Amino acid sequence: MEVAPNVMRPGITDNLWLSMRNDLARYVPRLLDTNLLMCCTCGRFLEREHFDLEHLIPQQAVKLDPLHVRQNPSTPTNVRSGNLLLCKKPLRYKGSLLHKNGCNSWKGKHFDRPIREMATGAAFRGRPSEPMIIAALILAYLAMVSKFGYQITLLPSGLMMREQFFNPHKIQKDIPLRSQMLLGGQLTTDVSSPGWATPFSFSFDGGDCLVSIRNFILRMPISRDPRMPVAQNIPIVPKRFKLRPDFTTVFT
Numbered sequence: 001m002e003v004a005p006n007v008m009r010p011g012i013t014d015n016l017w018l019s020m021r022n023d024l025a026r027y028v029p030r031l032l033d034t035n036l037l038m039c040c041t042c043g044r045f046l047e048r049e050h051f052d053l054e055h056l057i058p059q060q061a062v063k064l065d066p067l068h069v070r071q072n073p074s075t076p077t078n079v080r081s082g083n084l085l086l087c088k089k090p091l092r093y094k095g096s097l098l099h100k101n102g103c104n105s106w107k108g109k110h111f112d113r114p115i116r117e118m119a120t121g122a123a124f125r126g127r128p129s130e131p132m133i134i135a136a137l138i139l140a141y142l143a144m145v146s147k148f149g150y151q152i153t154l155l156p157s158g159l160m161m162r163e164q165f166f167n168p169h170k171i172q173k174d175i176p177l178r179s180q181m182l183l184g185g186q187l188t189t190d191v192s193s194p195g196w197a198t199p200f201s202f203s204f205d206g207g208d209c210l211v212s213i214r215n216f217i218l219r220m221p222i223s224r225d226p227r228m229p230v231a232q233n234i235p236i237v238p239k240r241f242k243l244r245p246d247f248t249t250v251f252t
């Protein structure tokens with residue numbers, strides 16, 4: 001049982017590299033002439049060697065899932081955690097080293113512990129702290145990128161979350177109050193719960209996306225409904241079909 005995740009790892013990483021690049025190429029057609037991908041948190045365009053597989057719900061958390069769930073071939077670790085590629089290249093801000101590794105390690109350092117506490121239910125015995133709410137926002141953002149692709153990253157709401165990613169201790173002033181609330185409870189022990197195979201689910205209400213993550217839910221601000229098709233190569237389109245991609249990054 002210990003070997004399987006490592007054996008599967010190159011396959012998952014390769015598939016993500018292909019699917020994430022194909023998705024990003026919808027907004028940057030010339031991308032496919034390069035060997036680059038945009039990191040959805042720092043915004044840098046980097047080569048393949050600078051990316052690593054990221055488990056959205058950390059492996060330390062999913063390792064604690066009930067034995068029957070862990071042994072169920074339809075709910076292996078990678079399915080229960082969700083995956084994306086994040087960069088591993090050192091982060092430089094205004095010429096100075098901010099972090100000696102990339103976004104993958106930054107997430108691990110700042111967010112994986114509170115995510116683990118939430119995703120195992122331990123966090124909800126008391127009132128969620130500010131760092132916990134921030135970690136939940138970041139996880140919800142990454143889950144939305146995993147589900148809806150780079151349009152989530154390239155929207156103004158995506159830029160707001162990318163800025164929040166690098167401010168792990170203080171909620172950004174642009175994050176609405178309704179998104180600073182977290183409803184959570186104990187993790188189910190029901191091994192037949194569909195939540196093991198689909199750890200993230202999404203519904204839309206007004207201008208928000210309600211993101212359900214295992215045992216907790218929060219309301220994410222979103223600049224446009226990602227289920228609406230994106231108009232491309234059409235001169236006049238209704239506003240809801242428009243997406244003006246924002247490629248802002250402050251990192252080198």
Ligand SMILES: [Zn+2]
Binds near residue numbers: 039043044087104
């Ligand atoms: Zn990055």
